Amino acid sequence: MQRPFRQVDVFTSTPYGGNPLAVVLDAGGLTGEEMQRFAHWTNLSETTFLLPPADPRADYRVRIFTTTSELPFAGHPTLGTCHAWLEAGGVPRDSRTVVQECGAGLIRVRGDDRGDLAFAAPPLLRSGPVDETLLTGLAAALGIARDDVVDAEWADNGPGWVALLLRDADAVLALRPGRVPVDVGVAGPHPAGSPYAYELRAFCPHDGGTTEDPVTGSLNASVAQWLLRTGRVTAPYTVSQGTALGRAGRVRITAEGDDVWVGGSVVTRVSGHVSL
Structure with missing residues (x-):
């Protein structure tokens, strides 16, 4: 048909x-x-x-x-x-x-x-702290030290994201991950004056290895809810994603009352x- x-x-x-x-x-x-x-x-x-x-x-x-x-x-x-x-x-x-x-x-x-x-x-299905064993394993899979992770939280609105915050966008772009055990999103702030507030990357286990998603709306949604709630960013702001893959993803985040728009x-x- x-x-x-x-x-x-x-x-x-x-x-x-x-x-x-x-x-x-x-x-x-x-x-x-x-x-x-x-x-x-x-x-x-x-x-x-x-x-x-x-x-x-x-x-x-x-x-x-x-x-x-x-x-x-x-x-x-x-x-x-x-x-x-x-x-x-x-x-x-x-x-x-x-x-x-x-x-x-x-x-x-x-x-x-x-x-x-x-x-x-949408509302999160799971939030809150990440188990230290899982967090240590994620850091190792990403090729970084546990101390390089500034903060971490479950940010699951359906796909099952764990969100990690690194010190800056350069640290995010430098990642060369091995095999990740779960879907993980990694964010780092761009310097003041940049047109983008954060750089995001999204890694998922796939066929025994790891694949990177070019631009990820669900991850941006849940990370925005986390960053806004913890006062690390104010809306409106723009996220850059896909840079490491040669893409030019641009995600705009706005907030109205309790609603976060992606x-x-x-x-x-x-x-x-x-x-x-």
Whole structure:
């Protein structure tokens, strides 16, 4: 069956500088196994599948797959899917906000005055201190000393992130990790006067080794909640991610009341149909 398809670039306005996402715009009738097989074939960090909402408050429902498993929530798939849905003619119930239904519940997405999209960070599923044994193992896997970690906290909003804070952006960019035991995000501040407040990198165990995600919305969301809560940064601010991979990811963080919004540019790179 021919199904409308988009491949989009998320968190960048630089051609092919962000994180790519495959979006199947009409996934009706597909089984989870068929979705997983296609996501494995695309070989992208995530592939999403649009379905009619089950919750009457939502505009659409999305299922999010990595090459090996389904996720309840992920950030760049949220923005990329919303962009593709709107571009294909989707009309939200509320002209100001799109409501996405996913495994983590209802996620609000809105546009800004730049024409970009931003999602409201979902609540954390797990937070708090990291066990010292795990923290020591993570430092070793990253090739740094335990004392190089300024602070650490669980920052799990679905994928399972542990967040580490290093002394500065240069220390983050210098990382050459070995095999990490869990999904780990590493942040370090840029110097005063830089256009970016923090540099982020995201490492995940994959096929017996470690893979690095170019630009990671879920990690930026949970790290922003952590850094804002602990007073290490004030919003609005911009994060740079993907530098070590030759990408130009830019993530904008804003805060309104209790809401933390994670936003950036999304551009369609491939448009057509897929046999699925």
